[in-house]
Amino acid sequence: MQTRDTILHQVRLAVTEGNRLQPAPPLPERGRIGYQGAADAVERFCSELTAAGGHPFVTPDRDAAVQRIRDIMQRHQARKIALGCGGVIEDLDVANRLRGDGVDMTPMDALAAPRFREAMFAADIGISNVAYLIAETGSVVMATAPNEPRSLSLLPPVHIALAHVEQILPDLFDLFDLYSPVADLAKPAAPPPSCLTLITGPSKTGDIELKLVTGVHGPGELHVILIGSQ
Amino acid sequence: MNYAQHEHHDFLGASNQALADPPLQAALTRLTDTLMAGNRKGYAALADSSALRDHAKRIKEHTLAHLDRYLEQLEASVQKLGGRVHWAATADDARRIIVTIAQQAGCQNAVKSKSMTSEEIHLNGALEKAGVRVTETDFGEFIIQLAGERPSHLVAPAVHHTRESVARVLSQHLGQPLPDDPKSLALAGRRVLREEFRRADLGISGVNFAVAETGSIVLITNEGNGRLTTTCPRVHVALMGIEKVIPRMRDLPVFLKLLARGATGQTLSVYTTMITGPKRPGEQDGPDEFHLVILDNGRSRVLATPFRESLQCIRCGACLNACPVYRRIGGHAYGGVYSGPIGSILTPLYDSVTLNPHLPHASSLCGACQAACPVKINIPHMLIGLRALQHQHGQGGHGGRHRGRWESWAYRLWSVVLRRPWLYRLALRGARLALRRWDQDGWLTRLPGPGASWTALRDFPAPAALSFRQRWKKDLE
Ligand code: SF4
Numbered sequence: 266m267q268t269r270d271t272i273l274h275q276v277r278l279a280v281t282e283g284n285r286l287q288p289a290p291p292l293p294e295r296g297r298i299g300y301q302g303a304a305d306a307v308e309r310f311c312s313e314l315t316a317a318g319g320h321p322f323v324t325p326d327r328d329a330a331v332q333r334i335r336d337i338m339q340r341h342q343a344r345k346i347a348l349g350c351g352g353v354i355e356d357l358d359v360a361n362r363l364r365g366d367g368v369d370m371t372p373m374d375a376l377a378a379p380r381f382r383e384a385m386f387a388a389d390i391g392i393s394n395v396a397y398l399i400a401e402t403g404s405v406v407m408a409t410a411p412n413e414p415r416s417l418s419l420l421p422p423v424h425i426a427l428a429h430v431e432q433i434l435p436d437l438f439d440l441f442d443l444y445s446p447v448a449d450l451a452k453p454a455a456p457p458p459s460c461l462t463l464i465t466g467p468s469k470t471g472d473i474e475l476k477l478v479t480g481v482h483g484p485g486e487l488h489v490i491l492i493g494s495q
Numbered sequence: 496m497n498y499a500q501h502e503h504h505d506f507l508g509a510s511n512q513a514l515a516d517p518p519l520q521a522a523l524t525r526l527t528d529t530l531m532a533g534n535r536k537g538y539a540a541l542a543d544s545s546a547l548r549d550h551a552k553r554i555k556e557h558t559l560a561h562l563d564r565y566l567e568q569l570e571a572s573v574q575k576l577g578g579r580v581h582w583a584a585t586a587d588d589a590r591r592i593i594v595t596i597a598q599q600a601g602c603q604n605a606v607k608s609k610s611m612t613s614e615e616i617h618l619n620g621a622l623e624k625a626g627v628r629v630t631e632t633d634f635g636e637f638i639i640q641l642a643g644e645r646p647s648h649l650v651a652p653a654v655h656h657t658r659e660s661v662a663r664v665l666s667q668h669l670g671q672p673l674p675d676d677p678k679s680l681a682l683a684g685r686r687v688l689r690e691e692f693r694r695a696d697l698g699i700s701g702v703n704f705a706v707a708e709t710g711s712i713v714l715i716t717n718e719g720n721g722r723l724t725t726t727c728p729r730v731h732v733a734l735m736g737i738e739k740v741i742p743r744m745r746d747l748p749v750f751l752k753l754l755a756r757g758a759t760g761q762t763l764s765v766y767t768t769m770i771t772g773p774k775r776p777g778e779q780d781g782p783d784e785f786h787l788v789i790l791d792n793g794r795s796r797v798l799a800t801p802f803r804e805s806l807q808c809i810r811c812g813a814c815l816n817a818c819p820v821y822r823r824i825g826g827h828a829y830g831g832v833y834s835g836p837i838g839s840i841l842t843p844l845y846d847s848v849t850l851n852p853h854l855p856h857a858s859s860l861c862g863a864c865q866a867a868c869p870v871k872i873n874i875p876h877m878l879i880g881l882r883a884l885q886h887q888h889g890q891g892g893h894g895g896r897h898r899g900r901w902e903s904w905a906y907r908l909w910s911v912v913l914r915r916p917w918l919y920r921l922a923l924r925g926a927r928l929a930l931r932r933w934d935q936d937g938w939l940t941r942l943p944g945p946g947a948s949w950t951a952l953r954d955f956p957a958p959a960a961l962s963f964r965q966r967w968k969k970d971l972e
Contacts, residue, residue, distance in 0.1 A: 268582045268583070268584050268588060269570075269582040271584060272582050272584055272737075272789075272791050272795065273563055273566065273567065273582075275791070275795045276562050276563045276566065276737065276791075276795045276798065277563040278795075278799070279562075279795045279796065279798035279799035280559075280560060280561065280562055280563055280798065280799075282799040283559075283560070283798050283799045283800065283803050284560050286800075286801055286803075287556075287560075287801075287803065288560075289556060289557055289559075289560025289561065290553050290556050290557050290560075291557065292554065292557045292742055292743075292746075293550055293553040293554060293557070295550060295745070295749065298543050298546045298547050298550055299541065299542060299543055299544070299546070299547035299550070299749065299752055300542065301541070301542055313762060316762075317761070317762075317765070373779070376779070378779065381779050381780070382780070385780075386689075386693060401762065402762045402763040403762070404763055404767075409778060409781065410777075410778065411776075411777035411778055411779070412779070414778065414779040414780045414781075415722065415725075415726040415780050415781055416726060416779075416780050419719060419722050419723065419726060437748040437751060437752060437763075438745070438748050440748070441744050441745050441747050441748045442745055444709075444744055445743065445744040445745045446708060446709065446744070456575075456576060456709060456710075456771055456772070457709055457711055457744070457769065457771045458771065459770070459771055459772055459773070459774055459775050459778060459781055460725070460726075460768060460769070460770055460771070460781060461768070461769040461771075462722060462766060462767065462768045462769070463763060463766070463767040463768075464765065464766060465761075465762070465763045465764070465765050465766075465767075466765050467765070468717070468718055468719040468765060468766075469717045469718065469765050470634045470635070470681055470717065470718050471651070471717075472633075472634045472635035472638070472651065472652075472653050472681070473653075473656070473658050473661050473677035473680055473681065474522070474525070474657060474658050474677060475525055475526060475529060475651075476658075476677035476678075478677055478678050478681040478682070480682070480685065481634055481681045481682070481684065481685050481718045481719075482632070482634075482685060482688065482718040482719035482720045482722075482723055483718065483719025483722065483723075483765070483766065484719075
């Protein structure tokens with residue numbers, strides 16, 4: 266407590282002293298500066314994700330979407346799948362449709378703590394829903410919640426994210442506006458999720474001679490399957 | 496121990512060593528060329544990037560001018576969500592706080608995601624002494640930890656290593672020979688570090704930004720180690736300098752848009768993670784405890800001075816890549832935790848102006864750093880300010896005190912000459928005649944007397960055949 270007060274006191278003195286040298290501007294409002302949103306959101310999302318090394322796949326056809334998942338599983342000879350629940354995953358009925366494929370499928374809502382951890386470390390592929398997508402940067406936005414764990418898009422070496430095209434936001438600014446508390450609303454704003462992650466492509470490192478290596482910690486492959494018009 | 500504790504080493508000697516090291520020169524050129532090309536491309540691809548950078552700078556200016564208020568707001572927001580806030584006045588405080596957190600929670604294995612602030616407080620040694628194993632998990636930092644070195648770049652800490660030296664270090668750690676291609680090495684690193692994450696009970700991270708209104712902290716990585724550090728262990732400690740706070744959630748994307756573009760040219764780094772408090776009821780993973788350590792360590796002192804602008808730095812590394820000096824001598828030559836142009840300001844300010852006589856002069860004041868900086872920090876201006884401080888301390892610059900008198904006489908003479916046009920013209924003509932005998936294809940490569948110390952390290956352009964005034968007069972006719 267005492268250190269806290271000493272530090273804050275010192276900061277207060279320094280602020281006053283320093284402000285004499287350089288008067289402080291008010292907190293600026295952004296207006297439209299730097300806004301990158303455009304009409305072609307799906308196209309922009311796909312090209313940015315591709316540039317970041319991810320694999321977008323847009324289809325209006327639910328069978329094609331499930332087939333795409335199957336193809337990825339086969340290419341990796343995946344045995345263990347960690348599967349999210351609700352959202353697009355439920356819409357597509359992924360759990361039942363892939364049941365006959367001879368893989369071991371673990372839905373997130375079926376796991377208690379100790380088994381959860383081992384299952385996540387062992388999974389070959391994680392299949393998740395997303396909160397949003399961002400066209401400007403080609404990012405997938407994951408919001409942690411019960412049955413939407415952080416590990417699902419992190420521990421398995423391959424991540425497949427399922428989304429509707431309506432979930433695309435044009436610009437980064439749009440995302441953080443959504444999580445901004447609105448001051449003059451009668452009900453208090455809900456806090457942001459315990460963990461909000463923007464994923465932009467596969468895990469990367471260039472630490473050895475600047476040679477790009479993917480999958481050094483997070484997934485080495487990121488697939489985004491978008492349901493909606495072509 | 497203080498902010499930029501280091502060995503007060505021989506800057507010129509270390510620079511010469513770096514210049515005489517061809518693999519290091521090749522690595523530096525490759526890194527800084529690539530990242531600078533990215534920086535330019537990144538800004539060019541962003542609509543009104545210059546206006547957005549001005550905007551980011553104003554947010555920082557405003558925040559620093561009300562820092563006490565925003566820190567209190569941050570504290571309250573974190574506590575509301577069940578996080579704990581600790582205040583550290585010095586590096587020593589911060590080490591003690593983090594060791595105590597580890598001991599009280601019974602933690603034995605810590606994983607760390609890259610944090611320059613933790614380098615600044617020399618955290619690893621303190622934890623090891625208290626019996627807590629620490630593993631750096633950024634791949635570059637891991638190599639450096641195994642090699643017992645310091646990072647040499649803000650975002651590419653192991654730039655001074657080659658594939659062969661990485662293979663050597665990792666093979667020795669694993670007790671088995673590894674091939675020296677980057678992919679196998681990185682994937683071997685992944686396997687080792689996965690096991691560390693599995694067993695870790697303490698995760699230590701830095702903070703790129705802390706949002707006062709929500710109590711959220713933001714971590715940015717390309718590898719994903721920041722996410723693992725805040726997902727697997729049951730306790731998370733985040734360490735931040737007081738300058739890392741920003742007011743509102745909607746100010747955050749301004750910096751996100753600029754940081755990666757400025758650092759590498761990416762539109763966004765691969766993982767941007769915003770943590771708001773510990774794991775909540777019903778969630779399957781994430782830490783049970785969240786601790787935020789807020790560190791002063793000299794920053795509030797600088798806040799009161801004309802060097803306040805240095806606290807706007809978001810540690811992107813762009814000024815290093817842009818700097819003609821860093822590009823040749825690399826990070827270790829600077830001797831501090833922070834290197835490059837921004838390090839040349841931070842080390843003298845936080846360590847000692849008098850004990851780091853060369854750093855403010857390790858710059859041609861060309862301004863490339865400021866042009867590359869996402870928040871347009873006026874680095875050249877502050878370097879000049881530091882030179883002025885040195886002068887007040889009686890240091891005449893490069894040569895230290897003993898050359899002070901010689902220099903001051905030279906300047907006095909110079910001012911006498913400058914104030915008399917006829918004398919100036921005469922002096923120039925004399926110099927041109929006198930210097931002609933050392934002219935080699937337009938360059939003076941070796942001068943006698945006091946000029947020798949200049950030409951020992953660089954060439955001096957020979958005077959032109961016609962002076963500017965002569966050409967001006969001629970062209971007017
Ligand atoms: S001074 Fe500017 S360019 Fe240099 S590291 Fe800091 S933010 Fe980046």
